[in-house]
Amino acid sequence: MKRILIVVGLFIIMISAFIFFFYSPAKLTPENPSGKTIYYTMVQNNNVKTENNRYSYNLDSYNKKGSKKNLSFSASKELREGAYLELYTTTFRGVTYWQEIQFEDLPVAVKEIYDNNAK
Template identity: 50%
Template sequence: MIKNSRRKTFLLIFMFILLFVMIASLYGCNNAFLKPDDPAGKDMYYTRINNGDVKKNDDERYEYNLISYDKDGNEKKLKFTTARKLREHAYIELYVATFRGVTNWQEVQLDGLPRKVQEKYK
């Protein structure tokens, strides 16, 4: 009786571990994790560069901590680093993955921003 109970417990634990590994491997194959420069699976935010607040960190990278906006104009403070100082007052599109934060960025023109974001900068 005890052996049978232990066997059932072991099988139940094994099944949960197997299920967890399967789900984790499927989630880990998502574009948000594999391709930092691919917008698929990421939230897009937009900001304007202010080099007055930029700091150089221990890795000799430029650290930005800026107010950003999503396509609906909702505000969020985002932190990211770059290898070079970005152009003052440039508009930047940020690719934000759920667990990794900002994975990539690209410079855009004011007219390339969503309308609600444009209103924030006019």
């Protein structure tokens, strides 16, 4: 009975892994926005350089509707002060990818937040 449970358990794990990895491998790439929540932030150089020569950032970010969330991520280089970033996040892994964007590319709700903060 014990062997049967072990075999069934391993079979379920193998099927789950197959579905997870081979069903849609494109979703696993960090820069693919599919299945990720996109947040927008402006870089403030309150970063901390870690022991492995990376820069840690902890910034207030906003989704396209303007909801605020504090996100932490790291970068291999110091980011430009005042740069606008698009952050791709997942529930379990946090920020998986970021890219610099122009102010004009921000959603309307996020533009309004940064316009109000500038005044």
